[in-house]
Amino acid sequence: MGFLEAIILGIIQGLTEFLPVSSSGHLELVKYIQGQELSGKSSLMMTTVLHFATALSTIIVFRKDVLLILKGLFQFKKNDEFIFAFKIFLSMIPAVIVGLLFDDILESFFHGQIIFVGFMLILTGIILFLADKSKVTQKEVGFFNSILIGMAQAIAILPGISRSGATIGTSVLLGIDRFKAARFSFLMVIPIIFGKIAKDLLSEDFATIISDKNGLGISLGVFLIGFFFAFLTGFFACNFMIFLVKKSKLSYFSYYCFIVGLIAIICKTVN
Numbered sequence: 001m002g003f004l005e006a007i008i009l010g011i012i013q014g015l016t017e018f019l020p021v022s023s024s025g026h027l028e029l030v031k032y033i034q035g036q037e038l039s040g041k042s043s044l045m046m047t048t049v050l051h052f053a054t055a056l057s058t059i060i061v062f063r064k065d066v067l068l069i070l071k072g073l074f075q076f077k078k079n080d081e082f083i084f085a086f087k088i089f090l091s092m093i094p095a096v097i098v099g100l101l102f103d104d105i106l107e108s109f110f111h112g113q114i115i116f117v118g119f120m121l122i123l124t125g126i127i128l129f130l131a132d133k134s135k136v137t138q139k140e141v142g143f144f145n146s147i148l149i150g151m152a153q154a155i156a157i158l159p160g161i162s163r164s165g166a167t168i169g170t171s172v173l174l175g176i177d178r179f180k181a182a183r184f185s186f187l188m189v190i191p192i193i194f195g196k197i198a199k200d201l202l203s204e205d206f207a208t209i210i211s212d213k214n215g216l217g218i219s220l221g222v223f224l225i226g227f228f229f230a231f232l233t234g235f236f237a238c239n240f241m242i243f244l245v246k247k248s249k250l251s252y253f254s255y256y257c258f259i260v261g262l263i264a265i266i267c268k269t270v271n
Contacts, residue, residue, distance in 0.1 A: 002222065003221070003222060003225050006046075006222045006225045006226035006229075007225060007226070007229050009030070009046065009050065009226055009230075010050060010053070010225065010226040010227065010230040010233065011229050011233050012027060012030060013027070013050040013051075013053070013054060013230045013234070014053070014057070014229060014230040014231065014232065014234035014235075014236075015233050015234075015237045016162075017054040017163075017164070017230075017234055017237070018054075018058075018234060018237040018238045018241045019162075019237050019240070019241055020128055020162040020165025020169070020250065020253045020257075021121075021124070021162055021165070021253055021257060021260070022120070022121060022124060022156075022159065022160050022161060022163075022165070023162075023163075024157075024158075024159040024160070025120060025121055025159045025161070025162075027159075028113070028114065028159050032114050032268075045223065046223065048197055048201070049223050049227050049230075050226055050230045051193050051197055052193075052197055052227070053226075053227045053228075053230035053231040053234060054193070054230055054234040055190055055193040055194055055197070056231055057230075057231045057232075057235040057238060058186050058187075058189065058234070058238060059190060060235060061186070061238045061239060062183070062186060065183065065187060066187070066190075068081055069081045069084060069085055072085075073085055087141055087142075087143060087146040087184070088146070088184075088188045088191065090143060090146040090150060091146045091149050091150035091153065091184075092150060092188070092191060092195075093147070093150055094147070094151045094153065094154035095153050095157065096195070097154070098154040098157060099154075099157065099196075106157055106158070113159070114264050114267075114268040115265050115268050115269065116158075116159070117159050117160040117261075117264055118160065118260075118261040118264035118265035118268070119160070119265065120159065120160025120161045120261075121258075121260055121261030121264065122257065122258055122262070123160070123161065124161055124162045124254075124257045124261075125253075125254040125255070125257030125258040125261065126254070127166060127169040127173075128162075128165050128169055128250045128251065128253050129250075129251055129254035130169070130173060131168070131169035131170075131172040131173055131250055132248055132249070132251040132254065134172050134173055134175075135175070136177075136178065136248070137175050137177055139174075139176045140177070140180060141171065141180060141181070145174050145176065148170060148174065149167050149171055149174075149185070149188070150188070152166040152167050152170040153166065153167050153189070160261070162257075163185075163189065164185055164186070164189075164241065165253065165257075167181075167184075167185040167188070168181050168182055168185045168245060168250075169250070171184065171185065172245075178246055179242070179245065181245065182241065182245040182246075183242075186238060186241075186242075
């Protein structure tokens, strides 16, 4: 992998992590178009680097919220921050259960399943289209709603299902205020991403990478350039997504998902 490929992957990860078009689905499509895949070692390391970059960009965008939550938690009281953090904890449970119990099954969907990715992109488009047509409300995220949104996040582990699209779309369909839905969606993913990074770092595959004397075959500069572009595009994409949710412009992305999904299905079927 060279600098250009790292830049492309970084931009795709940064944009699609926040814009409701599925980062995992697009990465699968890019690998299919390129006709090649990274080696297991390189793929794991680059995935970890890119996810860390987008998680960091989320923290920067919502730094005030994160600091308030942390400050409230360290007061060890049942305040608003504690309640919000508990809702985030509830939202994490479905994804954690699915990730731990069905990891091997989920892994099978990330190896050239282009037709499946296409159908999942179309499903994402349907969710976004319906959410964009829902009524505007001022409703807060409730405890039960947190679990339902968490279930949407768990389903979004599948390539082609947008995490932000599924969680924000589900929230809006539940009648939650659009900005509050976007805020909750982006904050709830931070512990999930860092949990995934920790899982990767503690895995046997990562230990093999560290101990491998032959290295990854990729320079440190390539990882750094991928990180930089993922962080930069992620920062702008996160802010842009918040703006679009407020303005009820999710239907634009639904059309995009429909088109890309259909193209993926047709191209794979023809080939």
